Amino acid sequence: MKNAFLHGNLDDEVYMDIPPGYTRLTKTKIVCKLERALYGLKQSPQAWFGQFSSVMRKYGYCQSNSDHTLFLKHRQSKVTALIVYVDDMIITGDDAEEISRLQEQLSIKFEMKNLGGLKYFLGIEVARSKKGIFISQRKYVLNLLMKVGLLKCKPVDMPIVQNHRLGEYSNQVSADKVRYQRLVGKLIYLSHTRPDIAYVVSVVS
Known part of the structure; x- marks a missing residue:
């Protein structure tokens, strides 16, 4: 996921100082009210994950009770799973059609990059063989x-x-x-x- 934190909507009112180079027209103190999350803002991770969870539920996925970063969808006795860590995610399961559809839906909604088959994730190396x-x-x-x-x-x-x-x-x-x-x-x-x-x-x- 590219620029993940910029997708989050803020529920709280958050203000910041005006950016460098902005010229004040008056002598009064001016601040900016943020409409969307920014990197470095402590509310950003929660705002982004709330937005992402909402999108996944819209696509028919259920959030796991044991791990809130895991989303599951059962369809015709097949299962598709997505697990997300900040802006990295793994999509797996035995429903190739649903996996392809989910990748397409997510790439329309967010700017994504498909890195292909899983080889390395969060310090864990993955290797496949016939066994x-x-x-x-x-x-x-x-x-x-x-x-x-x-x-x-x-x-x-x-x-x-x-x-x-x-x-x-x-x-x-x-x-x-x-x-x-x-x-x-x-x-x-x-x-x-x-x-x-x-x-x-x-x-x-």
């Missing part, structure tokens, strides 16, 4: 290891013993809380394709 679909986060892991300086670390079969309890030591150097939380968040996301680390991630989180 099925394989997903991995290899590049994501390598970037993560590089950021924390552990590129030369060796893998282990069991990252942690069961029922291990984390403790605090008197001579312990306190960790950077923000950095730690950020790292744990990245590990939680990694456990989607690596269920083998789910237990240790739950302990450190």
